Amino acid sequence: MKRIFKIILAIIIVFITLLFIRPQKVIYEAKITGKVIDENKKPIFNATVYRIEEEYFIDEKIGSNESTELRTESVKTDKNGNFYFQEKSRIDWFHTPLDLPIAYCYANFEIEKSGYELYKTKFGEFEQYKKENCYACEKVEFKPIITLKKSQKIKNE
Numbered sequence: 001m002k003r004i005f006k007i008i009l010a011i012i013i014v015f016i017t018l019l020f021i022r023p024q025k026v027i028y029e030a031k032i033t034g035k036v037i038d039e040n041k042k043p044i045f046n047a048t049v050y051r052i053e054e055e056y057f058i059d060e061k062i063g064s065n066e067s068t069e070l071r072t073e074s075v076k077t078d079k080n081g082n083f084y085f086q087e088k089s090r091i092d093w094f095h096t097p098l099d100l101p102i103a104y105c106y107a108n109f110e111i112e113k114s115g116y117e118l119y120k121t122k123f124g125e126f127e128q129y130k131k132e133n134c135y136a137c138e139k140v141e142f143k144p145i146i147t148l149k150k151s152q153k154i155k156n157e
Helices: 002-020 152-156
Strands: 021-029 031-037 048-059 064-076 082-085 088-094 103-106 109-112 127-130 145-147
Touching: 031 048, 031 109, 048 082, 064 082
Parallel strands: 031 145
Antiparallel strands: 021 088, 031 082, 048 064, 048 109, 103 127
């Protein structure tokens, strides 16, 4: 009897574990097709644009879930000030069977150019809510037009 109980218990534990740990959920980062201009509406050539993504980890000192922002990709603007990040995917191994079929998609990025102030998106500046065929930000595209301001050092000289 004890052996049957142990087998049933092992099967239940494996089943519950498979509910939470499985490589089935694909997360997409949105496509970003943008343009960088100056305060006079002229395109800025050769500005560096970084895609910003969150990396999640457990801080073992305090035992809590934390996150940090990482520059995961970079591109340069062309002569017309245009830049492009392709849609990007990754597999999420840890998730719950109660994951909701909705997603908020964000486009977070930074733009650097010598002589201009660093531009960084604000929380929620570029976001979109998605419900149908929800694989996070699959087939979501942001088309921002960003105005860089001259740095104060350049203006004062």
